[in-house]
Amino acid sequence: MGYAVVLGEALVDLLDTEYDGEPVYRQAVGGGPLNVAVGVARLGGGAEFVGSLGDDALATRLRNFLAGAGVGLAGAVTVPAPTALAVATYTGPEPDFRFYGEPRSYALLTADDLDADLIAGADVLYCGSIVLLHPATLAAARRAWSLATGLRVFDPNVRPRLLDGPQALDGLRAVVAEFAAGAHLVKLSSADAKLLYPREPVEGVAAYLRELGAATVVVTLGADGAVVAPAGGDPVRVPAPKVSAVDATGAGDSVMAALIADLLADGEPVQPAGWHERVAYALRVAGLVCESPGGATAMPSRAEVLRRFAG
Numbered sequence: 001m002g003y004a005v006v007l008g009e010a011l012v013d014l015l016d017t018e019y020d021g022e023p024v025y026r027q028a029v030g031g032g033p034l035n036v037a038v039g040v041a042r043l044g045g046g047a048e049f050v051g052s053l054g055d056d057a058l059a060t061r062l063r064n065f066l067a068g069a070g071v072g073l074a075g076a077v078t079v080p081a082p083t084a085l086a087v088a089t090y091t092g093p094e095p096d097f098r099f100y101g102e103p104r105s106y107a108l109l110t111a112d113d114l115d116a117d118l119i120a121g122a123d124v125l126y127c128g129s130i131v132l133l134h135p136a137t138l139a140a141a142r143r144a145w146s147l148a149t150g151l152r153v154f155d156p157n158v159r160p161r162l163l164d165g166p167q168a169l170d171g172l173r174a175v176v177a178e179f180a181a182g183a184h185l186v187k188l189s190s191a192d193a194k195l196l197y198p199r200e201p202v203e204g205v206a207a208y209l210r211e212l213g214a215a216t217v218v219v220t221l222g223a224d225g226a227v228v229a230p231a232g233g234d235p236v237r238v239p240a241p242k243v244s245a246v247d248a249t250g251a252g253d254s255v256m257a258a259l260i261a262d263l264l265a266d267g268e269p270v271q272p273a274g275w276h277e278r279v280a281y282a283l284r285v286a287g288l289v290c291e292s293p294g295g296a297t298a299m300p301s302r303a304e305v306l307r308r309f310a311g
Contacts, residue, residue, distance in 0.1 A: 001045065001046060001123075001264050002046060002121075002123030002264055003047060003072070003123060003124075004040055004045060004046065004047050004260050005050055005118060005126065005144070006033050006050065006126045007050040007051060007109075007125070007131075008034070008051055008127070008128060008131050009032070009033055009106030009129055009130055010033070010051055010053060010062050010076075010106060011031045011062075011083060011099075011101075011106050012027060012062070012085050012086070013029070013088055013097075014026070014027060014028075014085055015027075015028055015247075015249070016088060025087065026293075028297060029066075030249075030295055031106060032129040032130075032155065032157040032252075033128070034062070035295045035299065036256050037069075038065075039250075039254050039257025039258065039285070039296075039299040040260050040261050041070040041071050042300060042301050043258060043285070043299075043300075043301065044301075045260065045264040046072070046264065047071045048074060048075055048122070049072065049075065050076065050115075050144070051106060052113075054083040054084070054105035056082050059078070059105070065296070074115060074118055075115050077113045079108040081101070081103050081105040081108060084100065084104050085100045085101055086098070086099050087100065088249065097159055097161065099159070099161070104134065106131060107130075107133075110140055111136075111139045111142075113140065114140055114144055119148060122148065122149075123263070124151045124263050125144060125150060125152050126153050126154070126155070126260060127144060127145060127153075128154050128157055130157065130159050132156070132172070132179075133162055138175065141179075145179065145182060152179075152184050153186070153259070153260060154176075154179040154186050155186070155187045155252075155253075156172070156188055157192070157252070157253075158172065158191070158192045169195070176196060181213035181214070184215045185214070185215065185217075185259060186214040186216070187217075187220070187255060188217075188218075188219055189219070189252050190202055190219055190220065193219055203229070203235040205217075206227055206235050207229060207235060210229050215268075216268075216275055218255070218279055218282075220252050220255055221240075222240075222248070222251075223240055224240065226255070228276060230269070233275070236276055238280050238283060240286070241287045242287075243288070244291055245290035246291060247293045247294065249298075250296060251286040251289050252286070253295065254285045254286045254298075254300075255279075258278075258281060258282035259282050262281070284309045285300060287308075288308050288309075291308075
């Protein structure tokens with residue numbers, strides 16, 4: 001089995017909770033791409049994280065966590081900045097993130113920082129998430145996209161609070177179209193789809209991204225499962241397993257991680273039904289993630305998924 005390069009952000013989440021009757025924040029490693037890289041490694045795939053990390057104790061914690069999870073760091077660079085924080089509050093299982101830290105430690109990777117051989121040697125390249133809102137890292141992602149010789153996967157992972165008005169949304173929409181045009185797989189959430197294409201049903205969004213050039217599109221629907229528009233097939237709804245969700249942090253990232261791990265193991269499915277089966281498995285992974293607090297720390301192994309959904 002080869003490896004996946006995951007290009008994007010790593011940061012520290014501060015999760016709203018209580019201790020001894022008082023409101024506190026629980027520290028956790030975070031960032032959608034970090035979650036994806038850890039999820040791929042936990043599911044048995046090779047993963048290399050490519051991104052910028054700060055120069056403080058929190059960054060050391062991020063590096064140690066990634067290395068301990070089996071994620072390679074050959075493509076990670078250290079930058080002179082404190083580690084950015086994402087403060088998450090809850091009105092339900094879905095977190096609301098606000099981001100703190102200037103300069104943003106996760107958005108200082110440049111195109112010149114890339115290890116071209118590492119990128120070109122990857123069987124799968126993931127790009128996406130909030131680093132695409134920053135010109136320098138967007139340029140790095142574009143260069144990586146052009147260097148890739150394997151499968152290219154993309155996830156916009158939109159965070160509305162980071163978008164400064166309609167012009168920023170239009171810019172992001174253009175970036176999504178650019179990366180989707182060359183993607184073998186695009187994964188996005190229904191919330192992403194609603195923000196980017198507010199007048200389109202999710203099946204219409206999947207069809208539109210296919211028209212742009214994406215081979216396969218998966219739109220996650222939370223507890224309602226996902227829509228998959230596979231290469232060579234029509235959009236199909238895949239149900240999610242019934243779980244007792246306590247924290248949806250990282251659930252969408254775990255879907256992407258499971259799909260990447262299966263691409264590493266078996267390549268692209270030949271028939272649309274193969275994509276249906278892979279998405280069904282990815283939703284089981286996400287269901288298990290939702291039953292534990294935290295994102296990256298909740299990413300399961302294949303054995304854990306099998307035990308949880310053995311019936």
